[in-house]
Amino acid sequence: MKHVIGRLGYMLIVLIVSSIAVFYAIRLSGGDATAAALPGSATEEFRQEFRASIGLDRPIYLQYFAYISKVLRGDPGRSITNNASLIEMLKKHGKNSLILGGAAFALVFLIGIPLGILASLRRNSWADHGIMSFSVIGMAIPNFWLALLAVWLFASTFQLLPAAGCCSPKQLILPAIVLAFEGIALTVRMTRSAMIENQNNDFVRTLRAGGLSEWRVTGKHVLRNALIPIISLAGLRIGQIVGYALIVEQIFSWPGIGQALVTAVLRRDYPVAQFFSLILVVLVVLGNWLADTGYTLANPRLRRSK
Amino acid sequence: MNQTVHDELIAIRDLQISIQSEGSFFEVVKGVSLSIRTNEIVCLVGESGCGKSITALSVMGLLPADVARVTGGEILYRGQNLLGLKSRDMRRLRSDEISMIFQDPITSLDPVFTIGSLLQEVIQSHRKVSRSEAEKLAVRALEEAQLPDASKRMKSYPHELSGGMRQRVMIALATALNPSVLIADEPTTALDVTVQAQILESLRRRQRELKMGMLLITHDLAVVAAVADRVAVMYSGEIVEEASVNDLFDNPKHPYTQGLMGAIPDITARRGLLHAIPGRVPPPQVPPPGCEFAPRCSYSIGPCWEKRPALLPTSVGKLRCINPQPFSR
Numbered sequence: 156m157k158h159v160i161g162r163l164g165y166m167l168i169v170l171i172v173s174s175i176a177v178f179y180a181i182r183l184s185g186g187d188a189t190a191a192a193l194p195g196s197a198t199e200e201f202r203q204e205f206r207a208s209i210g211l212d213r214p215i216y217l218q219y220f221a222y223i224s225k226v227l228r229g230d231p232g233r234s235i236t237n238n239a240s241l242i243e244m245l246k247k248h249g250k251n252s253l254i255l256g257g258a259a260f261a262l263v264f265l266i267g268i269p270l271g272i273l274a275s276l277r278r279n280s281w282a283d284h285g286i287m288s289f290s291v292i293g294m295a296i297p298n299f300w301l302a303l304l305a306v307w308l309f310a311s312t313f314q315l316l317p318a319a320g321c322c323s324p325k326q327l328i329l330p331a332i333v334l335a336f337e338g339i340a341l342t343v344r345m346t347r348s349a350m351i352e353n354q355n356n357d358f359v360r361t362l363r364a365g366g367l368s369e370w371r372v373t374g375k376h377v378l379r380n381a382l383i384p385i386i387s388l389a390g391l392r393i394g395q396i397v398g399y400a401l402i403v404e405q406i407f408s409w410p411g412i413g414q415a416l417v418t419a420v421l422r423r424d425y426p427v428a429q430f431f432s433l434i435l436v437v438l439v440v441l442g443n444w445l446a447d448t449g450y451t452l453a454n455p456r457l458r459r460s461k
Numbered sequence: 462m463n464q465t466v467h468d469e470l471i472a473i474r475d476l477q478i479s480i481q482s483e484g485s486f487f488e489v490v491k492g493v494s495l496s497i498r499t500n501e502i503v504c505l506v507g508e509s510g511c512g513k514s515i516t517a518l519s520v521m522g523l524l525p526a527d528v529a530r531v532t533g534g535e536i537l538y539r540g541q542n543l544l545g546l547k548s549r550d551m552r553r554l555r556s557d558e559i560s561m562i563f564q565d566p567i568t569s570l571d572p573v574f575t576i577g578s579l580l581q582e583v584i585q586s587h588r589k590v591s592r593s594e595a596e597k598l599a600v601r602a603l604e605e606a607q608l609p610d611a612s613k614r615m616k617s618y619p620h621e622l623s624g625g626m627r628q629r630v631m632i633a634l635a636t637a638l639n640p641s642v643l644i645a646d647e648p649t650t651a652l653d654v655t656v657q658a659q660i661l662e663s664l665r666r667r668q669r670e671l672k673m674g675m676l677l678i679t680h681d682l683a684v685v686a687a688v689a690d691r692v693a694v695m696y697s698g699e700i701v702e703e704a705s706v707n708d709l710f711d712n713p714k715h716p717y718t719q720g721l722m723g724a725i726p727d728i729t730a731r732r733g734l735l736h737a738i739p740g741r742v743p744p745p746q747v748p749p750p751g752c753e754f755a756p757r758c759s760y761s762i763g764p765c766w767e768k769r770p771a772l773l774p775t776s777v778g779k780l781r782c783i784n785p786q787p788f789s790r
Contacts, residue, residue: 356568357568358568358571358572360523361571361634362571364523364555364556364561365555365586366552366554366556366557367586368552371586379573380571383573454573455572455620
């Protein structure tokens with residue numbers, strides 16, 4: 156229990172430091188907030204008043220504390236460009252990102268683990284070599300290039316799938332696969348090597364001596380041990396997907412948090428940019444924390460209780 | 462010696478096993494014959510690499526198939542050749558009639574399952590019993606292996622137990638189904654000396670309770686002296702001497718056995734160099750032309766180098782030597 160609380164405290168510190176960094180980065184990146192919100196003809200005095208009204212004339216650290224207290228009270232503010240409530244935007248865009256991210260996350264394990272197991276069971280066969288080659292390609296291809304390739308191939312040339320938009324299942328297929336691709340490749344490799352490593356462990360010999368069938372030994376015992384590193388990396392996978400989702404959402408015009416964030420930064424929409432960056436940071440930190448907790452849960456040797 | 466056929470549980474007859482190394486096969490077990498009988502502890506002694514573990518694994522059918530291969534001989538269990546058995550039938554025998562425990566309890570137990578669930582799984586794969594029945598049998602097996610707090614320990618993970626306790630779990634795992642034969646491959650080598658004695662005692666007690674035929678593999682003569690009824694000495698893939706434990710220690714006949722006995726440090730003697738057997742074990746790739754031990758033997762004569770001596774019966778057991786000399790300490 157102490158362990159969990161310790162990690163929560165650590166996570167909190169990371170969150171605070173990250174939120175400060177995000178806040179300052181956006182503030183200090185220059186550009187004029189008023190340029191986005193007010194028409195070009197507005198006078199300088201008006202702009203000053205406007206800035207004062209949203210608190211931009213106060214020292215940065217005061218702005219930070221004011222902001223954080225507002226966020227924690229559930230009121231992160233409104234978008235400068237269209238005055239939409241940020242909470243509403245979060246709900247709408249968040250749902251879309253969750254669908255896309257969730258689909259990609261599921262694909263990573265639903266495809267990666269079985270392929271990895273298959274490769275480990277048929278070592279050095281054609282299947283094994285094929286799967287591993289696919290894995291190397293998957294890790295090497297930059298995902299924006301893969302996205303463009305997918306669009307060109309499936310949408311443009313074969314006309315099988317839509318190239319953009321939201322939110323039908325058909326429109327989800329391409330972006331989810333592109334987003335999941337690298338994760339699948341990594342998971343395949345990890346699963347294969349973890350399975351092979353565990354197959355050579357002494358406890359396998361003991362289980363066979365106990366008269367258990369090969370199915371049981373491999374399918375239950377070896378697999379359960381092999382899943383430990385994979386489960387622990389699942390949390391990191393969240394961070395990776397959150398990061399890449401930005402690009403994928405842009406290319407496929409999937410209106411998630413990433414896409415909203417990119418648009419907001421380009422338009423200098425401070426409230427949106429700040430809040431959504433914070434959300435992404437929270438997600439990544441949560442993902443890492445989950446990875447830690449998941450690893451402890453999966454591997455009994457790390458549990459300190461008795 | 463009085464041997465009736467139904468007493469003999471395991472009869473290894475002229476077993477030959479080869480190992481693959483860098484493309485070719487080399488013989489590492491060169492015609493081993495050994496019996497394991499009811500209610501008897503046979504110790505198989507020899508140094509590392511002499512082939513004793515491989516012999517044991519082949520009885521259980523656990524030889525790694527891609528590396529090792531039985532090239533001759535037979536292994537009979539109650540008259541039936543285990544080498545010809547289908548894997549499904551062999552699996553039924555394992556743990557139920559023929560069991561094995563291994564050397565290193567630290568790595569030999571699956572770390573992600575509780576020892577209770579491990580025991581239950583093995584029990585349920587051989588007997589049609591309910592979960593709670595299997596649980597009761599598991600607890601009883603742990604108690605009979607003298608693991609303290611057995612019912613609480615059911616929920617423990619292997620890493621929560623000490624080495625001695627883990628070995629007791631292995632013993633429980635191997636004897637839960639009351640097998641007739643137990644093969645123990647260096648069960649105490651990885652344990653502290655103080656724990657070794659306790660584990661050996663538990664093993665012997667269990668063996669006597671179930672009247673099992675036990676094959677205890679070791680390189681430690683102290684273990685042999687402590688528990689053996691009969692001893693077979695193995696060198697470079699073959700049995701070179703076999704006798705009852707008292708006969709072997711009182712009057713070792715084979716030069717190798719004598720060398721082993723002579724190498725035991727005497728705590729009362731004045732300090733001096735320890736006796737070691739000169740030379741090294743011949744590699745399986747280049748076997749000597751005659752007797753395997755001739756290059757290191759101080760009694761070797763001409764014919765020793767020409768033809769491999771046969772394992773012949775003596776008044777007290779068996780011996781593979783054409784020129785034995787009496788042993789002087």
